[in-house]
Structures are given as structure tokens and as C-alpha cells.
Amino acid sequence: MAALAAGDDIMADMAPARLQVIGSSDGTWKATGRDRSRSQGRLGGFFATAFNKSDGSDKAETKQDDLEDVLASYTQNGIPDYPNLLSFQKRSSDDASLYQLEEHWHSLVDSSVLHKMSKRQKDQQEALWELLHTEEQYMTKLQVILDVFKCVLLNLQWNESPLLNEIDIDRLFNNIHDVYTVNARFWKSYFLPMLKEARSSRQGLCPDALKEGFIKFADMFGPYTRYCLDQVASTHYMKTTYKENEMFRIYVQWCESQKLCNRLKLNDLLVKPMQRLTKYTLLLNAVLKKTDNNQDRTDLKQMIKCVDAFVTSVNATLRRRHEQEQLASIITKIEAYDVVDGPNSEVDKVDSLTWCSRNVHTVQFVVVKIQ
Numbered sequence: 001m002a003a004l005a006a007g008d009d010i011m012a013d014m015a016p017a018r019l020q021v022i023g024s025s026d027g028t029w030k031a032t033g034r035d036r037s038r039s040q041g042r043l044g045g046f047f048a049t050a051f052n053k054s055d056g057s058d059k060a061e062t063k064q065d066d067l068e069d070v071l072a073s074y075t076q077n078g079i080p081d082y083p084n085l086l087s088f089q090k091r092s093s094d095d096a097s098l099y100q101l102e103e104h105w106h107s108l109v110d111s112s113v114l115h116k117m118s119k120r121q122k123d124q125q126e127a128l129w130e131l132l133h134t135e136e137q138y139m140t141k142l143q144v145i146l147d148v149f150k151c152v153l154l155n156l157q158w159n160e161s162p163l164l165n166e167i168d169i170d171r172l173f174n175n176i177h178d179v180y181t182v183n184a185r186f187w188k189s190y191f192l193p194m195l196k197e198a199r200s201s202r203q204g205l206c207p208d209a210l211k212e213g214f215i216k217f218a219d220m221f222g223p224y225t226r227y228c229l230d231q232v233a234s235t236h237y238m239k240t241t242y243k244e245n246e247m248f249r250i251y252v253q254w255c256e257s258q259k260l261c262n263r264l265k266l267n268d269l270l271v272k273p274m275q276r277l278t279k280y281t282l283l284l285n286a287v288l289k290k291t292d293n294n295q296d297r298t299d300l301k302q303m304i305k306c307v308d309a310f311v312t313s314v315n316a317t318l319r320r321r322h323e324q325e326q327l328a329s330i331i332t333k334i335e336a337y338d339v340v341d342g343p344n345s346e347v348d349k350v351d352s353l354t355w356c357s358r359n360v361h362t363v364q365f366v367v368v369k370i371q
């Protein structure tokens with residue numbers, strides 16, 4: 001609701017209280033009042049349209065009030081599940097239990113085994129635990145994007161009285177659901193078996209359980225290429241919309257205030273996939289430095305090589321996209337110019353315009369024919 005001026009004490013006393021929107025058992029939203037005056041005002045406004053034109057600012061203020069009421073109901077009753085038609089985007093209900101870790105890797109090792117471990121072996125376990133623990137934390141952040149930010153926005157847009165329909169969810173969140181699906185599959189197929197084996201054997205974490213997954217890294221992590229390609233545009237869209245759309249700011253700030261966000265901002269969360277992709281090599285190298293077993297070292301080097309190859313291919317794709325955008329911008333500027341005859345008839349017409357597009361290692365010359 002719009003802020004009142006400091007001197008308008010009388011008007012402040014007369015301002016109607018907001019209605020509270022409560023989720024009913026049948027899935028509909030019902031208004032129950034802290035004050036009936038606002039509800040009556042809306043009904044009165046229906047009949048008043050025959051005599052007065054409603055002000056656009058009043059409509060915007062009403063929409064903002066509606067948004068605040070719905071978000072207040074989410075605070076009181078919890079965030080609703082994904083709308084029925086979009087339930088395919090919902091995470092599996094058993095996912096939460098899969099990402100529960102012990103407080104420390106020591107809990108995975110029998111005390112007698114731990115006592116016999118050398119410092120190098122303990123350092124290796126520490127490096128493996130860092131890989132495992134940071135993956136679990138990363139998965140939690142992806143879940144926050146899906147279960148808080150995206151789920152809330154979808155429910156607002158699919159509400160009985162839709163809100164924030166102008167927000168393009170695909171532009172804002174990109175293919176974050178595909179990214180989450182990739183990492184969930186990676187966790188269940190490789191990280192979780194390594195963890196279960198350590199819990200069973202009580203001998204510690206073994207890196208060879210991860211070999212197959214990291215060798216198939218490029219095949220599994222394909223959705224990251226698209227996410228990285230569109231991430232700059234997604235961030236720009238988010239920042240621009242946040243600056244220009246007050247209701248979007250209210251929605252984002254409410255989501256960021258939730259305990260699950262752990263003080264992280266939406267912009268911070270959206271860059272996590274790119275950051276995680278580049279961190280795998282660093283984490284695997286840390287394990288390699290603390291590993292003495294020759295076979296494990298060979299496996300780790302192969303895993304690092306596969307991850308590096310994929311990250312390099314993503315970077316190359318990003319560079320090509322950037323070069324194509326620059327090239328398109330130059331062509332657009334060239335096409336904007338008209339051909340003008342010189343004032344001197346002896347001056348030949350310009351038949352062509354030669355310009356140079358520089359690549360990383362080569363120089364290409366392109367002749368643009370002017371009709």
C-alpha cells in the first residue's frame with residue numbers, strides 16, 4: 001500500500017486495514033477481514049464505474065495490496081505446492097532424505113581405522129568430504145530456487161486473481177529445473193553410492209566410486225551449456241525487472257526473507273550453477289594432491305581431464321555466442337547507412353565496403369555489396 005505522507009495524520013487514521021487472504025481446505029483463496037471496509041469499497045467500486053473512471057494508480061495499488069495479502073497467507077500457512085498442471089516440475093518427495101550428511105567424515109570411519117590413518121590419508125578424506133559436502137550444499141541452493149522463488153511465482157500467476165503475469169518465468173529462471181535434474185541424478189548415481197559404501201564398510205570414502213560419473217560428465221551435464229549461454233540475459237532481465245517493477249521487488253524480497261534462503265539474494269542463487277561447474281576441477285585436484293594410490297591417481301587424472309574438456313567446450317560456446325552478437329551488432333550498424341553520391345561527378349561510387357572481423361587467432365575480410 002502506498003506510503004502516507006508524514007503530515008497526513010488524519011488520513012492515516014482513516015486508512016482501511018488490509019484484508020488477510022487465507023487458504024481454504026478446498027484449495028481456493030478466501031478473504032477474511034481485519035476490516036470489512038476494503039471489501040465493501042471494492043463492491044462499491046463495481047457500481048461506481050458507470051459514473052467514474054477508475055484511476056490506473058488505484059488499480060496498481062489494489063494489485064500490490066492483493067500481492068501482499070497472498071504473500072502474508074504464504075507466511076502464515078506455508079507455500080502451496082506447484083499448480084496441478086505444472087506438477088511435473090515438482091521435485092520428488094523423497095529427495096530431502098537423500099541429501100542428509102553426517103556432521104563430519106570421522107563419523108563414516110571406525111575409530112580403530114581412524115586411529116591408524118596417516119596424515120595423508122586423513123587429508124584425502126578431508127578433500128573427498130569437501131567435494132561431497134559442497135555438492136550437498138549446492139543441491140540445497142537449487143532446491144531453494146525451485147521450491148521458493150519459482151514455486152511462489154507460479155502460484156501467483158496461476159492464482160484465481162493472477163498476479164505478476166507480466167514476468168517471463170523462462171527468461172528469469174532459464175532451464176534451472178533441468179540443471180537440478182542433472183545434479184540429482186549425478187548425486188543418486190555416484191555420490192550417494194560412495195557415501196553408502198563408506199557408511200557400510202566404515203573404512204572411509206573411496207574416490208573410485210566417482211570415476212564413471214565424471215568420465216560421463218559431458219554426456220550428463222549438457223543442460224549446463226544452455227544455462228550458461230542464457231545466464232547473462234537472465235541476470236539482466238532480473239535486474240531490470242527488479243528496478244522497474246515494484247510488485248516484482250515485493251515478491252523477490254519476500255522470498256529472500258525466507259529462512260531457507262539463508263540470507264542469499266536471488267541474483268546470488270542464479271549464478272550458482274556456473275560457479276559450481278568451474279569448481280569441480282578444483283575439488284578433484286585437491287583430492288588428487290592428497291592421494292598416493294597409483295590407480296586412484298590415474299582415475300582422478302582421467303576424471304579431471306573429462307571435466308576440463310567439458311568446461312572448455314562451454315567456454316568456447318560462450319565465446320562464439322559473444323562473437324556472433326558482436327558481428328550482428330556491426331552488420332546492423334552498417335545496414336543503417338545509405339549510399340550517397342559524391343558531390344564531384346568524377347568521384348566513383350563506392351562499390352563495396354570492406355570491413356574486418358577479428359577472431360581470436362584469425363582475421364577474416366568480408367565484402368558487403370552495396371546495391
